Amino acid sequence: MNLNLENSKTQMRRGILELCALSIIARGEMYPSDIIEEMKRSDLLVMEGTLYPLLTRLKNAGLLTYRWEESKTGPPRKYYALTPEGELFKNELQLTWQELVNAVNSVNSSSTTQNIPSHE
Amino acid sequence: MNLNLENSKTQMRRGILELCALSIIARGEMYPSDIIEEMKRSDLLVMEGTLYPLLTRLKNAGLLTYRWEESKTGPPRKYYALTPEGELFKNELQLTWQELVNAVNSVNSSSTTQNIPSHE
DNA sequence: ATAAGGTACTATGTTTTGCAAGGTACTGTA
DNA sequence: TACAGTACCTTGCAAAACATAGTACCTTAT
Structure with a gap:
């Protein structure tokens, strides 16, 4: 039950990578090493x-497709692209992300003003 | 292997709740039902x-303490408060969160401009 | 006194996912 | 043939959110 920053970072990353992968692929066809570089x-x-x-x-869920492409510097690569469903889902995830950011900001911002002076 | 919005939301929430709980308790002593309401x-x-x-x-990690307090409407409640370590950790988490937000924004924002015209 | 209902806290099992570690396979070079 | 580099894939583990169920305390009504 390690409660350290590294662990918390890992937990925060959860569910974000899904959105980021879709966002990056949305720019154009990419293969995994490209995506890692972009991130x-x-x-x-x-x-x-x-x-x-x-x-x-994501591919099994029908959000991505891929095609093989030969490479001069190594084995063939899987180039991924978004399907229409993937595009839709990406947009929904972006909205969800924005809502989450707003929620967290809302929780954090009200911490400064509220000090609830007790009657005395 | 269900890949739906609800599940993605849950995953995104991960690691955020830790920060939010600390932020809310930072405003003053709270018991769990209060915190749920605030969220x-x-x-x-x-x-x-x-x-x-x-x-x-969080309590086992030394970030929180609590004291029991009687209630007129039911069983006694555990009122939680931050320890100095909890305050420090909260600040670190807020920084980590901000970095993550920046990273995700960076990934999402560059999607519009980049279309990388290939040389031809 | 006892039963019923509400409030507050606790425990258990399942599922998902990030990560570490290790493996397979294709390519070019010495 | 041996090697190094690139690219893809798999397995096992750990952490955490959730659903569900359960325990314990308090008040009120019969």
């Missing part, structure tokens, strides 16, 4: 062992 | 079965 660029570290199962889940 | 007010639904174990974890 790194935004200070969102992702492990291979996280991303591959995630992409498989 | 509901900010559109952050929490189940009893989630909050009670969470508070226990």
Whole structure:
């Protein structure tokens, strides 16, 4: 039951990666190493062992498709793209994310003013 | 392997509740039903079965303390308050949260401009 | 006194997911 | 053939949210 910052960060990442992967792929076809690079660029570290199962889940849910493409520097790559359903779901997730941000801001902002002076 | 909005919402909530609970308690002593009410007010639904174990974890980690207080309308209540360590940890979590928000915004914002015209 | 109903706290089992670690397979070079 | 690099995949573990059920205390009514 380790309660440290690293662990909390991991917990916060949950459910966010789904949205971020969809958002990044929405820019255009991408293969996993590209996606990892893009996330790194935004200070969102992702492990291979996280991303591959995630992409498989999204593909099985009909939100992504992929095509194989040969590479000159190694084995062939899976280039992912959004399906129409994926586009819809991405938009819903963005809305959900925005609502969550608002909720957290709301909880945190009211902490400064409220000190509830007790009658005395 | 259900991939629906409700599930994604739940996953996004993860790790946030810890921060929100600390933030709410930071306003002053609270007992669990109060906290649930406060969160509901900010559109952050929490189940009893989630909050009670969470508070226990935070207390065992030395971030919270509590005292019993009698109630006129039912059994005694556990009023929680932050320890100095809890205050510190709350601040760290807020920073972590802000970094995450920035990262997600960064990923989502660049989706409009980037279309990477390929050389041809 | 006892029963009923509400409030508050606790415990158990399931599910999901991030991550670490390890594995497979294709490519080019020495 | 051996190797290094790239890319993809799988397995097992741990943490946490939730549903559900249960315990305990208090007040009120019969």
